[in-house]
Amino acid sequence: MGTTQLETVPEPKYWHLKTVLSDALDSEFAVGEILPNERELAARFGVARATLRQALEQLELEGRLQRRRGVGTTVAPPRVGVGVGPEGGPHVWPGAPGDAWHTEDHEETEPPAPVARLLSTGGESVHAVRRSRTTSGQPVATEVLYVPAAVVSPPPADQDGLSSAAGAARARAVLRELHRLPLAGQDRTVELGSARADDARRLDRLPGAPVLVVTTRYLTDSGTSAVAVSTFRADTCRLSFSDSDAVSLLAG
Numbered sequence: 631m632g633t634t635q636l637e638t639v640p641e642p643k644y645w646h647l648k649t650v651l652s653d654a655l656d657s658e659f660a661v662g663e664i665l666p667n668e669r670e671l672a673a674r675f676g677v678a679r680a681t682l683r684q685a686l687e688q689l690e691l692e693g694r695l696q697r698r699r700g701v702g703t704t705v706a707p708p709r710v711g712v713g714v715g716p717e718g719g720p721h722v723w724p725g726a727p728g729d730a731w732h733t734e735d736h737e738e739t740e741p742p743a744p745v746a747r748l749l750s751t752g753g754e755s756v757h758a759v760r761r762s763r764t765t766s767g768q769p770v771a772t773e774v775l776y777v778p779a780a781v782v783s784p785p786p787a788d789q790d791g792l793s794s795a796a797g798a799a800r801a802r803a804v805l806r807e808l809h810r811l812p813l814a815g816q817d818r819t820v821e822l823g824s825a826r827a828d829d830a831r832r833l834d835r836l837p838g839a840p841v842l843v844v845t846t847r848y849l850t851d852s853g854t855s856a857v858a859v860s861t862f863r864a865d866t867c868r869l870s871f872s873d874s875d876a877v878s879l880l881a882g
Contacts, residue, residue, distance in 0.1 A: 644684035647677055651685055655694055655705055665695070665703045691840045693865050699836065706865060721813050723848065724761070724775055724858060725805035731761040731773065736801035741776045741857075748847055748857050751778050759801040762832065770867065772832045773860040781855045782807035808856060814849045821845075822864065829861045840864035 651671075665671065668686075672679045686703060689695045696706045725733060738755050740746070746753060756776045763771035784803035823843045830837045841861050848856040 642684075643677065644681045644688070647675060647681060647685040648688045650675065651689060652694060655689075659705045661705050661707045663705050664701065665705070667702075690865055693867075696865055697836055697839070699834070721815065723805070723809050723811075723813055724759075724856075725802070726809065731763050733759065733761050733798055733801045733805065735760040735797035736804060737797070738779070742859075744845075745776050745857050745859065748845075748854055749776065749778055750854070755779065757782065757784075757804045759804055761801075768866075769833050769863075771860055771862040772829055773858055775856060775858045777804055777808060777856045781811070811850050811855060814851060816846055816848055818844055818846045823861075825861065833861070833863050835863060835865075842867055 659665070666674075668679050668682055672682045675682070686695060690697060690703075693706055696704050698704060724731065737758050737760075739758050740753060741749065741751065741756050741758070745756075749756065756778050759775040759777065761773045761775065762769060763773070782804055784800065784807050821843050823841050825833060825835050825837060825839045825841045827837045829841065830839060833839075833841070835841075842864050844858075844860040844862065846858040846860065847854045848858070
């Protein structure tokens with residue numbers, strides 16, 4: 631395997647290198663295979679390590695590569711389909727039968743400022759229900775569902791077996807109360823972001839790894855009654871939209 635020198639090109643050097651690396655991934659490496667270290671790759675392609683890192687980061691963003699703790703940079707597997715919204719369409723609350731999310735924990739807390747604005751809570755505490763999503767045993771998404779205390783009132787923590795330590799049971803109680811309300815519809819926004827430390831740990835990624843952030847408002851006759859902030863791994867997820875603007879997610 632000889633050294634490949636990059637010629638002067640009008641596009642950024644890292645972008646041209648990304649194309650060259652992508653071709654190499656298709657022809658020389660198998661899914662899950664670990665790439666050579668940065669020094670070896672930089673020498674092979676005749677570029678500075680800073681240029682190489684830019685190209686690798688772009689390939690990770692596009693889902694071609696994965697950086698794994700204690701392993702290194704590996705070739706990413708193909709993507710498979712996973713739905714974003716709950717089964718049953720826009721009039722189904724989270725946690726309904728057929729929901730693929732796993733309910734993990736509950737706390738009462740102040741919501742982030744953007745969520746507080748959507749809920750119009752005025753800084754009051756809300757129920758925060760944390761949920762997770764896996765595909766083929768691998769974590770692909772984590773979510774926090776914010777519900778104002780004025781919207782639902784689950785039983786006190788010392789009733790119905792809901793001890794203060796039973797976060798998952800408390801979370802399910804919040805969802806049960808939410809299901810009593812007639813849901814008028816949902817709307818979603820999607821944006822690219824960087825994984826914060828807590829989300830990165832839950833998704834088995836490095837802090838700062840690219841993620842897709844899906845914010846969903848759940849609407850009742852009285853307005854926005856809940857907001858879910860879902861964080862998906864961008865290295866294994868891509869979004870597609872149907873003719874009716876329904877959102878689906880492809881993940882692997």
